[in-house]
Amino acid sequence: MPKPPPPPLTIGVDIGGTHVRLLLVADDGQVVNRAHLPAIAGDPTEVVRPVSVQVNRWRGAYPHIFRLGVACAGWVDADGRRVHQSPNLGWHDVRLADLLETLCRLPVRVENDVNAALLGEHAAGAALGQRNCVAVFLGTGVGGGVITDGHLMRGAKGAAAEVGHHVLDPNGPLCTCGRHGCWEAYSGGAGMVNRAREAIAAGEKSSLASLPAVTTAEIMAAATAGDALAKRIWGEACRRSIQGMVNLAVLFDPEVMVVGGGVVAANPTLLACIKDGMDQEPPFAGLTDVHLVPAALGDDAAALGVALTTGV
Amino acid sequence: MPKPPPPPLTIGVDIGGTHVRLLLVADDGQVVNRAHLPAIAGDPTEVVRPVSVQVNRWRGAYPHIFRLGVACAGWVDADGRRVHQSPNLGWHDVRLADLLETLCRLPVRVENDVNAALLGEHAAGAALGQRNCVAVFLGTGVGGGVITDGHLMRGAKGAAAEVGHHVLDPNGPLCTCGRHGCWEAYSGGAGMVNRAREAIAAGEKSSLASLPAVTTAEIMAAATAGDALAKRIWGEACRRSIQGMVNLAVLFDPEVMVVGGGVVAANPTLLACIKDGMDQEPPFAGLTDVHLVPAALGDDAAALGVALTTGV
Incomplete structure (x- = not known):
């Protein structure tokens, strides 16, 4: 009897401003191999070349690689070919799928990295088997x-x-997008740091004032230690996350809401705080029986997501 | 040569708290016949019987009727069989598709009336041919x-x-759903009337105070005539509609946003006000090139929508 052919493999690449991660993945979600490359911001061909070298190295060792999925920070066109804009990478109108197809001679699909992370959680993580989910x-x-x-x-x-840019209060703090009171301005790490800096500059007393540079981790630590400013900023970030999550539940009526990201990873109590807040809301259709779950795949989610769904 | 068979027809029924409307529709969207029945709130079998009488009358006259779509105010299960809850009709857990299939011997699908109206606008109205639209x-x-x-x-x-129940400001007015600052509490007719009543009860001077009962139409008329309270309520309804529409554009990235309903029909300047407000927003992906269009099908939208999409 002839030997059965080896299982088909796909490669998932996650290109971010601070990391380039490659996973070689079997159809059942098993990670067969992995590689990390140093991040290079700037010219797309310079960023893409080391990726293609790694892809072609794997193709020499594993003959059954038949497609390539790429997760990329930024605004990716709906047809999965072009990065319209990526502030993190400094890219504008980059035909990323064409570039990689030429270098790797494999079919390529590009996906926004957050969408890719959700696809990963849906295909092999916290939202496995659900038909309606929000991450x-x-x-x-x-x-x-x-x-x-x-x-x-x-x-x-x-x-x-773009859930972070739906406005929770038009009189809220200025957001990077130019509007006021976006969820991100309240609950994103950069927004929290900005608000701490502004308060300190305005003369508010805080243990954060003595630090050379305020970070999200320090705001969370200071809040836990009882610092009034840090508690206020962190408390508002939590309350606004409840409002944001309730809005998404009402708009999307999901079975599951997956919550992940660095701020949650650094402070797991945030998830419990959001869950308590949602449980205390008046009953409402979309809010009934929604399961709030932590993201399960960590930093692999996006690369795994594009590897497992690129052919779909 | 034999005569070609007559084209297949479907019936769309729109059951609301104040109206029951039936349309007999060809596959190309042409309305072949129409009927209006008096609204009966209460026992579902009592509401459904006159509908089935009209359906069976049409079946006698038009032999090629092959399905029935029903639009119903309230929360309809995703599988299109059951009305989970309809406050307008006083219904709870009504197996509406089963009821009508027994009486009419036609396959039946039930749809929420607002979803049905969007399906109508999408199949034959303002959102014709669009792949991504919000109504x-x-x-x-x-x-x-x-x-x-x-x-x-x-x-x-x-x-x-449930776009009307996403919260635009948690410190806003109380909504019927029990939360504060829902879009509906600001921009729905009932919310506007409540706020006028509260202000008058609190002693605020207004031309509305002399009326036996305040209505949305009177608030709009008083605002146009320069009444300060009416202008404030109407102005806030417009501003919050801009915030709500921007949030939906950012969350759904549609080609087209259809705006309709009684408040818009009674005051077409509202659409221009929303459009101006959206045009003045800082540029953002989902907001780029969104077309804001008035609903085109009026009160026929929901019945037409279920008639044209029931087999889909």
Whole structure:
């Protein structure tokens, strides 16, 4: 009897401003190999070349690699070919799929990194088997993705589910997007740091004032230690996350809401705080029986997501 | 040569708290016949019987009727069989599809009336041919629906797109849902009337105080005539509608946003006000090139929507 052919493999690449991660993945989600490359911001061809070298090295060792998925920070067109804009990478209108197809001779699909992370959690993580789910990642910013009736919601221009930029209070703090009171301005790490700096500059007393530079981790630590300013900023970040999550539940009626990201990883009590807050809301259709779960795949989520769904 | 068979027809029924409307519709969207029945709130079998009489009368006259779609105010399960809850009709857990299938011997699908109206606008109205669209209906309440990548978003429990109950400011006025600052509390007709009553009861001077009962139409008329209270309430309703629409554009990234409902029909300047407000927002992906259009089908939208999409 002939030997059965080796299982088909796909490669998932996650290109961010601070990391380039490659996973070689079997169809059942098993990670067969992994590689990390130093991040290079700047010219897309310079960023892409070391990726193609690693891909082609793996193709020599594993002959059954048949596609490549790429997760990329920024606004990716809905057809999965072009990075319209990526502030993190300093890219504008980059035909990333064409570039990599030329260098690797494999079919390529590009996906926004947050959407990719949700696809990963949906294919092999915290949202496995759910038909309607919302993912929210609380980090420097507040990102999100939505799967509705089993399909990733990309929108007309690939820009859907910008959950961090829905406005929770038009009189709120200024956001990087130019509007006031976006969820991200309250609950993103960068927003929290800005508000601490502003308060200190305005003369407010705080243990944070003596630090050379305020970080999100220090705000969380100071809040735990009882610092009034840090408690206020952290408390508001939590309360606004409850409002944001309730809004998404009401708008999307998901079975599961996945919460992840650096701020949650650094302070797991945030998830309990959001859950308590949602439980105390008046009953409402979309809020009934929503399961709030922590993200399960950590930093692998996006690369795994594009590897497992690129052919879909 | 034999005569070609007559074209297949479907019936769309719109059951609301104040109206029951039936349309007999050809596959191309042409309305072949129509009927209006008096609204009966109360026992579902009493409401459904005259509908079935009209359906069976049409079946006698038109032999090629092959399905029935029903639009119903309230929370309809995602599988289109059961009305989970309809405050307008006083219904709870009504197996409406079963009831009508027994009486009419036709396959039946039930849809929430606002989703049905969006399906109508998408199949034959203002959102014709668009793959991603959001509809918002500003009336007594604020209702909405979403089509993403060509599919109606129903959510896990059929409760998705409750756009009027996403919170625009947690310190805002009390909403009927028990929370504060929902879009509906600001911009729904009932919310506007409540706020006028409260201000008058608190002693605020207004031309509205002399009226036996305040209505939305009177608030709009008084605002136009320069009444300070009416102008404040109407102005806030407009500003909050801009915030709500911007949030939906950022979350859903649609090609088209359809705006309809009684409040818009009674005051077409509202649409221009929302459009101006959205145009003045800082540029943002989901907001770019969004077309804001008035609903085109009026009161026929929901019945037409279920008639044209029931087999889909």
